[in-house]
Amino acid sequence: MRVSREKAQENRKQIIEAAARLLREHGFDGIGVADIMKAAGLTHGGFYRNFASKDDLAVKASEHAIADRMALLKNGLAQQQPQDPLRAVVESYLSSAHRDDPGSGCILPALAADAARRDDPALRAVFITTIQYYLDQIAKLSSASPRAGSRHPAAILSEMVGAVILSRVIANDPLAESLVAAVVADIAGPSPRRASDEE
Structure with a gap:
């Protein structure tokens, strides 16, 4: 049964979104095409109508994932604290929400080590673009x-990236919170709230 062009585009988008989440959660080699297609609500046979290979999908999924993070910054995260916008970005990046949900987080702490082991110039280009951004x-x-x-x-x-990686390893240990707090303070200074509490 043939599908419309609109439905085909919708299916492709679903696959990329599912892959972007699952690859960040499990790594490039930790999840298979069948699992990605199942998460997208589609059959395995539709994969090769949309992508040349799993590596091709990995590139598209990584591009999608970083586009989400770029949108977060552009949509005013830094405006939450206009007097110190870097603090807003650092605190969000190093938050427990980001730490505990790699599937919707930044690709750098989730996948950079994996990408470094892969001989894929297109994938590396996505990471270079992300780092430069x-x-x-x-x-x-x-x-x-x-x-x-x-x-x-x-x-x-x-x-920032190193702190997220380490805090994910020790997520349920109090050390994770103290590690993140130390990095936030090192980059942006002591928390204004904590400073006012101490006065």
């Missing part, structure tokens, strides 16, 4: 930050 955004936000203005954006990004 974050560096550009951090540079812009740092200029308005009272503490981070002198720090290199690459150091800030590396600290």
Whole structure:
């Protein structure tokens, strides 16, 4: 049975969205095509009508995942604290919500190690674009930050990504919260709320 062009596009979108979530949760090698298609509510046979290979889907899914994170920044996350927009971004990135839900989070802590082991220039290009985007955004936000203005954006990004990775390993241990709090304070300074409590 043939499907309309609109339905075919909808199916493709469902597959990419399912893959973007599952790949971030399980890694590139931790989930199969059949599982992705099942999560998308489609049969396995429809996969190759949409993608040349699982690697092709991995690239499309990674592009989709970072587009979501870019939209989060563009839609005003930094405006939550206009006096210190970098703090808003750092606190959101290092939040327990991001830590505990890798399927909807940033691809860097979820998949960068996997991507580094794959000989796929197209996939690496997605990660390079992602890293450059974050560096550009951090540079812009740092200029308005009272503490981070002198720090290199690459150091800030590396600290943020590393903190998410480590906090996911120890998620149910109190050490995770203290680790994240230390990184937020290192990048953006002590929490204004905590500082006012101490006065």
